[in-house]
Amino acid sequence: xxxxxxxxxxxxxxxxxILCGAGAFPLEVAADAAHAxxxxxxxxxxxxxxxxIEAYPHVWVRMGEIGxxxxxxxxxxxxxxxxVGAMTRPELSDLRIDWGAVRRxxxxxxxxxxxxxxxxxxxxxxxxxxxxxxxxxxxxAPRLVxxxxxxxxxxxxxxxxxxxxxxxxxxxxxxxxxxGQCAVVAAGRVLAIEAAEGTDAMxxxxxxxxxxxxxxxxxxxxxxxxAPKRGQDLRLxxxxxxxxTVSGAAKAQLRxxxxxxxxxxxxxxxxxxxxxxxxxxxxxxxxx
Amino acid sequence: xxxxxxxxxxxxxxxxxILCGAGAFPLEVAADAAHAxxxxxxxxxxxxxxxxIEAYPHVWVRMGEIGxxxxxxxxxxxxxxxxVGAMTRPELSDLRIDWGAVRRxxxxxxxxxxxxxxxxxxxxxxxxxxxxxxxxxxxxAPRLVxxxxxxxxxxxxxxxxxxxxxxxxxxxxxxxxxxGQCAVVAAGRVLAIEAAEGTDAMxxxxxxxxxxxxxxxxxxxxxxxxAPKRGQDLRLxxxxxxxxTVSGAAKAQLRxxxxxxxxxxxxxxxxxxxxxxxxxxxxxxxxx
Numbered sequence: 001x002x003x004x005x006x007x008x009x010x011x012x013x014x015x016x017x018i019l020c021g022a023g024a025f026p027l028e029v030a031a032d033a034a035h036a037x038x039x040x041x042x043x044x045x046x047x048x049x050x051x052x053i054e055a056y057p058h059v060w061v062r063m064g065e066i067g068x069x070x071x072x073x074x075x076x077x078x079x080x081x082x083x084v085g086a087m088t089r090p091e092l093s094d095l096r097i098d099w100g101a102v103r104r105x106x107x108x109x110x111x112x113x114x115x116x117x118x119x120x121x122x123x124x125x126x127x128x129x130x131x132x133x134x135x136x137x138x139x140x141a142p143r144l145v146x147x148x149x150x151x152x153x154x155x156x157x158x159x160x161x162x163x164x165x166x167x168x169x170x171x172x173x174x175x176x177x178x179x180g181q182c183a184v185v186a187a188g189r190v191l192a193i194e195a196a197e198g199t200d201a202m203x204x205x206x207x208x209x210x211x212x213x214x215x216x217x218x219x220x221x222x223x224x225x226x227a228p229k230r231g232q233d234l235r236l237x238x239x240x241x242x243x244x245t246v247s248g249a250a251k252a253q254l255r256x257x258x259x260x261x262x263x264x265x266x267x268x269x270x271x272x273x274x275x276x277x278x279x280x281x282x283x284x285x286x287x288x
Numbered sequence: 289x290x291x292x293x294x295x296x297x298x299x300x301x302x303x304x305x306i307l308c309g310a311g312a313f314p315l316e317v318a319a320d321a322a323h324a325x326x327x328x329x330x331x332x333x334x335x336x337x338x339x340x341i342e343a344y345p346h347v348w349v350r351m352g353e354i355g356x357x358x359x360x361x362x363x364x365x366x367x368x369x370x371x372v373g374a375m376t377r378p379e380l381s382d383l384r385i386d387w388g389a390v391r392r393x394x395x396x397x398x399x400x401x402x403x404x405x406x407x408x409x410x411x412x413x414x415x416x417x418x419x420x421x422x423x424x425x426x427x428x429a430p431r432l433v434x435x436x437x438x439x440x441x442x443x444x445x446x447x448x449x450x451x452x453x454x455x456x457x458x459x460x461x462x463x464x465x466x467x468g469q470c471a472v473v474a475a476g477r478v479l480a481i482e483a484a485e486g487t488d489a490m491x492x493x494x495x496x497x498x499x500x501x502x503x504x505x506x507x508x509x510x511x512x513x514x515a516p517k518r519g520q521d522l523r524l525x526x527x528x529x530x531x532x533t534v535s536g537a538a539k540a541q542l543r544x545x546x547x548x549x550x551x552x553x554x555x556x557x558x559x560x561x562x563x564x565x566x567x568x569x570x571x572x573x574x575x576x
Contacts, residue, residue, distance in 0.1 A: 166465070173461045177454070179478035190467035193481040196503060197493055205485055205493070215484060 015039040016140065017078045017132070020049040021085025025137075025240065025267045029084045030056055032141035041078055043069060048087050066108075067100020070130055081127060083120070083236055084137045086198075118178065120236040136235035137265060144269060146285040148261035152273045154282040156256065159187060160223055164258040164286050167225030175230035181239045184254065186222035191215065199226070199241070203248030210253050220255045220280070227260035227288060234263060242267030246275045246283070256282030263288070303327040304428065305366045305420070308337040309373025313425075313528065313555045317372045318344055320429035329366055331357060336375050355388020358418055369415060371408070371524055372425045374486075406466065408524040424523035425553060432557060434573040436549035440561045442570040444544065447475060448511055452546040452574050455513030463518035469527045472542065474510035479503065487514070487529070491536030498541050508543045508568070515548035515576060522551060530555030534563045534571070544570030551576070 016038040020026035026049070030040040034056075042049075042058040049060075059072040073081070104126055111122025124134045138145045150156065156164075167185040174180025174193070182194040184206050191209070194202040206222065209215040226239050241257065241264060249257050257276065259266070264285075266272050276283040304326040308314035314337070318328040322344075330337075330346040337348075347360040361369070392414055399410025412422045426433045438444065444452075455473040462468025462481070470482040472494050479497070482490040494510065497503040514527050529545065529552060537545050545564065547554070552573075554560050564571040 170462075170465045170467070173464060174458070174481075176461060177458045177478055178476075179458070179481065183483075188466075189484070190465055191484045193462075193467070193483050195471075195481050196477070196479045196497060198502075201493070205489070209484060214486075 013037045013039065014080065015041050015076055015078045016135075017041045017043055017073055017081035019043045019081060019083045020045065020053050021083070021087040022048055023050060023085055023267075024052065025242070025265075026050075026084040027052055027055070028144065028267060029082065029137045029141045032143065036140065038140065041072075041076060043072070043081075045087065049085075065098045065100070066104065066126070067098040070100055070132075073132055079131055080133050080135050082135050082137050082140055083124075086240075121233060124233070124236050134235050137238060138234060138262075144265050144267070146259035146261055146264045146266055148285045148287050150282065150284045152276040152281070152283040154256065154277065154280060156282050156284060160255055160258075160282065163187065163223040164225055164284075167223065167258070168227055168260070168286065168288060171225065171227045172230055175232075178229065181229060182224065182226045184222045184224055184252070186215075186217065191222055199224075200244055200248050203245070203252045203254075206252035206254070207248070217253070220253050222252070222254045224249050224252075224254055224257045226258070226264050228263045238263065238265050240265035240267055241272065243271045243275055246272050246279065246281065249281055250275075250279035254281060256284065258282075258284050258286050260288050261285035301325045301327065302368065303329050303364055303366045304423075305329045305331055305361055305369035307331045307369060307371045308333065308341050309371070309375040310336055311338060311373055311555075312340065313530070313553075314338075314372040315340055315343070316432065316555060317370065317425045317429045320431065324428065326428065329361075329364060331360070331369075333375065337373075353386045353388070354392065354414070355386040358388055358420075361420060367419055368421050368423050370423050370425050370428055371412075374528075409521060412521070412524050422523050425526060426522060426550075432553050432555070434547035434549055434552045434554055436573045436575050438570065438572045440564040440569070440571040442544065442565065442568060444570050444572060448543055448546075448570065451475065451511040452513055452572075455511065455546070456515055456548070456574065456576060459513065459515045460518055463520075466517065469517060470512065470514045472510045472512050472540070474503075474505065479510055487512075488532055488536050491533070491540045491542075494540035494542070495536070505541070508541050510540070510542045512537050512540075512542055512545045513574075514546070514552050516551045526551065526553050528553035528555055529560065531559045531563055534560050534567065534569065537569055538563075538567035542569060544572065546570075546572050546574050548576050549573035 016033050018026050018030055018040055020042055033040050040056050042053040042056045044053045044060040046060055046062045061069050111119050163185040167183050170183050171180050179195055182199045184191040192202045192206050228239050304321055306314050306318055306328055308330050321328050328344050330341040330344045332341045332346055332348040334348055334350045349357050399407050451473040455471050458471050459468050467483055470487045472479040480490045480494050516527050
C-alpha cells in the first residue's frame with residue numbers, strides 16, 4: 001500500500017492528525033480525508049493501532065507519551081486531530097509517562113477516575129489547551145455516517161419500528177450512567193444490553209442464547225439498536241458498526257440493525273449493506 | 289429423601305402449593321414451609337423442575353396445562369401458591385394447551401406479548417381469579433431473604449458504597465423497560481448489565497473480560513448489585529443469588545456482592561456467606 005498523494009495546497013489541505021484506535025477504520029477515514037484534499041498524519045498507539053497505518057506519514061507513541069505526541073504535531077504544524085477507532089482503556093499504572101505527561105499528571109490522574117466518556121472529554125480538553133482542535137471522524141468523512149431511513153433491501157415492519165423506539169428510550173435512560181450504546185430488543189423485551197464487553201460480544205451472547213434454547217424464538221427476532229449516549233461528544237467517541245456487526249446480527253438471528261441517524265459510523269458501509277441484504281436483515285437509520 | 293411430616297392442623301397448616309422452577313431452591317422453600325407447619329404440595333413443570341421435588345406430595349404438569357393444575361389444587365383444597373425458582377420463558381407455540389388453557393386462550397395470548405414481568409402479572413391474575421392466592425417465597429421462608437447490612441466477614445470501603453448507590457440507580461432507571469435486575473459497577477464504571485442471559489452468564493462475561501485483558505484492573509474490582517425492578521411483584525418473581533453467584537463473582541474478581549435488603553432471595557444462605565468469606569468478597573444487603 002503506498003501513501004496517497006497529498007491534496008492541493010488550499011485552506012482545506014491543512015494537515016490532519018488521526019489518532020488511530022484498533023483495526024482498519026482509521027485507514028478508511030485517512031483515505032477519505034486524503035480524498036478531500038487533507039494530508040493525513042497518523043498517530044499509532046503501540047499495542048492498539050494496526051501496523052497498516054504505516055502506509056501514511058505517521059508516528060508511533062506509547063499510551064501516556066503525551067509529550068512525544070505534542071512534539072510530533074507541533075513539528076508538522078498540525079492543529080487538528082481526529083480520534084478514530086476503539087482503544088482499550090488503559091489502567092493509569094500502565095501509562096508510559098513522559099515529561100509531557102508528568103506536567104499534566106494531576107489532571108490525568110483525575111480524569112482516569114471518570115467513566116469512558118469523562119476520560120475522553122478530559123483528554124480532549126488537554127489537547128485543546130495545547131491548541132490542537134479535536135474534530136470528529138464524521139466531520140472529515142461524512143460518507144461513513146448512517147443516514148436516516150432504510151439503507152438496504154429489506155423493509156421494516158411496524159413491530160420493528162416499535163422495538164427501535166423502545167430500544168432508543170432504553171439507551172437514553174442508560175445515558176445518565178455513562179453506559180449503553182447498544183441493546184437488542186425483541187417484541188418489547190430487552191434481550192441484551194451492552195456495557196464494557198462491546199457490541200460484537202453482546203451479539204455473540206444473543207446467538208448463544210438462541211443456540212442454547214434460553215431464547216426460544218421461532219425464526220428471526222429482535223433488533224439491534226445503536227445510538228450514542230445523550231450528550232456524548234461525537235468528535236471523541238462515535239458509535240460504529242461494520243461488516244462484523246452485520247454478520248454478528250445474522251448469527252444472532254435478528255431481524256435487523258437500527259442506527260441513530262447522523263450519529264453512528266458505518267465502517268465499510270457498502271459491504272455492510274450488501275451483507276445485510278444477503279442475510280435478509282434490515283439496516284436502517286432512525287431519527288432521534 | 290423422605291417427605292417431611294405434615295405440621296399441626298391449625299390455621300397455618302393449610303396446604304401450600306409451590307410451582308417449582310429449576311434447581312433445588314423450591315425444595316429449600318418447601319422444607320422451610322414444612323418446618324413452619326405448612327403441608328407443601330409441589331407442582332413440577334415438565335422440562336423445568338428437578339426430579340427431586342418428588343420427595344414431597346406433587347403433581348407434574350406441562351407448560352400450558354392450566355386445567356390440570358387447577359384441578360389438582362381444587363381436589364386438595366389448596367388456595368395458596370408460591371412460584372419459586374427460575375423458569376424458562378416458553379414460546380406461546382410451545383404450550384401444551386389443555387381445556388383449562390383453551391378457556392383462557394385470548395388472555396394467555398395477550399399476556400405473552402408482554403415482558404417477563406407483565407407475563408407473570410398476567411399469570412398471577414389468572415390464578416387469583418380462580419381463587420388461588422399467590423404468595424411469595426419470602427412470605428413463607430423469610431429466613432432466605434437478604435437482610436440490611438453486612439452479612440459476611442469482609443467490610444465495605446467507601447468506594448464500594450458509592451458503586452452500590454450508582455448501580456442501584458442504574459437498575460432503577462432500567463426498571464421502566466422491564467429489564468435489569470443486576471449489574472456490575474467498578475469505580476463508577478458500568479462493566480456489565482444483565483438482560484435475558486441471567487446473572488451467572490453476566491458474571492462469566494466479566495471473568496472473560498478480566499482474562500482477555502479487555503478489563504485491565506489490578507486486583508479485585510467491581511461490585512455486583514442486585515435488586516428487583518421498581519414495582520416488581522416479589523410474590524411472582526424475586527431476584528435470587530446462591531453459591532454459584534458467589535463463586536461467579538469470585539471468578540470475575542469482584543470486590544463483593546450487594547443485594548437489595550428484603551427483596552433478594554439467598555439460596556443456601558449459610559453457604560453463600562461461607563464462600564464469600566473464603567473468597568475475600570463482601571456480601572451485604574443495602575437499603576433502597
